[in-house]
Amino acid sequence: MVDLPVDGELVARLRAGDEACFALVLDAWSAGMLRVARAFVSTPDSAAEVVQDAWLAVIEGVDRFEGRSSLKTWVYRILVNIAKRRGLRESRVVPESSLGPTVDPASFQGPGEPHPGHWRQSPAPWPTPEQHILATETRAFLTEAINRLPERQRAVLVLRDVSGYEAEEVCSILEITAANQRVLLHRARAFVRGELARHYADTEVTT
Amino acid sequence: MNCDEFVELVTAFLEGALSPDDERRMTEHLAECDGCTTYLGQFRSTVDALRQLDEPRLAGATRESLLTAFRDKHV
Numbered sequence: 516m517v518d519l520p521v522d523g524e525l526v527a528r529l530r531a532g533d534e535a536c537f538a539l540v541l542d543a544w545s546a547g548m549l550r551v552a553r554a555f556v557s558t559p560d561s562a563a564e565v566v567q568d569a570w571l572a573v574i575e576g577v578d579r580f581e582g583r584s585s586l587k588t589w590v591y592r593i594l595v596n597i598a599k600r601r602g603l604r605e606s607r608v609v610p611e612s613s614l615g616p617t618v619d620p621a622s623f624q625g626p627g628e629p630h631p632g633h634w635r636q637s638p639a640p641w642p643t644p645e646q647h648i649l650a651t652e653t654r655a656f657l658t659e660a661i662n663r664l665p666e667r668q669r670a671v672l673v674l675r676d677v678s679g680y681e682a683e684e685v686c687s688i689l690e691i692t693a694a695n696q697r698v699l700l701h702r703a704r705a706f707v708r709g710e711l712a713r714h715y716a717d718t719e720v721t722t
Numbered sequence: 723m724n725c726d727e728f729v730e731l732v733t734a735f736l737e738g739a740l741s742p743d744d745e746r747r748m749t750e751h752l753a754e755c756d757g758c759t760t761y762l763g764q765f766r767s768t769v770d771a772l773r774q775l776d777e778p779r780l781a782g783a784t785r786e787s788l789l790t791a792f793r794d795k796h797v
Contacts, residue, residue: 532796632724634757701733
């Protein structure tokens with residue numbers, strides 16, 4: 516990937532109408548933005564429209580950027596605002612985040628058993644793929660699992676684990692606290708791990 | 723530490739966000755528990771798998787229309 520100029524220079528060039536510079540940020544950030552948008556709206560097409568609207572707002576508004584956050588964080592906040600509004604309009608039905616344990620309590624021994632709170636049975640081992648490359652069906656399954664997450668968990672998981680942002684960046688983009696970010700990330704990861712376990716258990720039977 | 727407590731602290735453990743005391747309890751528990759060692763490994767594999775998902779791309783036409791919008795703004 517091409518290194519982008521530092522923020523100050525980037526902003527100056529965008530304000531001056533440097534099209535090559537705009538193409539550079541457009542290509543560097545759009546993939547991540549599509550993922551984030553997808554966390555809020557119901558179809559890939561809606562996500563593409565959200566990203567397009569966000570870029571149009573950036574083109575219009577870059578003169579008003581005050582440099583209180585990084586340019587990228589500013590762009591992402593615009594994106595998240597548009598995506599949220601759009602998500603509400605589509606009134607996507609999002610399951611409520613439960614506050615219970617992230618692993619089925621039935622996996623652990625109860626009070627009357629020899630080791631209360633310990634695994635009843637160790638988690639079943641997963642197949643180790645020969646290369647560290649995901650099978651196509653596992654990829655599709657993962658995408659499905661992400662889509663079933665509640666909105667805020669999905670947004671955090673997508674930003675942290677799929678797009679590879681640091682915790683601080685995610686807090687800043689979504690305007691949430693570090694503790695909240697960690698709780699949402701943990702619940703989302705535990706859910707996806709559980710779904711993958713189910714997926715591997717199913718494919719074991721058939722192969 | 724019990725396994726049902728361990729599984730709730732895995733992300734905090736991986737992020738280095740635990741108190742020194744909890745971190746020590748997690749490590750001691752891992753040394754003695756195969757189930758939680760497996761769980762931690764699968765948690766890590768899950769995160770690694772997520773990193774391998776495909777990059778979505780902006781459609782060529784959308785990209786072109788945005789470049790045009792940028793140009794129009796600056797004529």
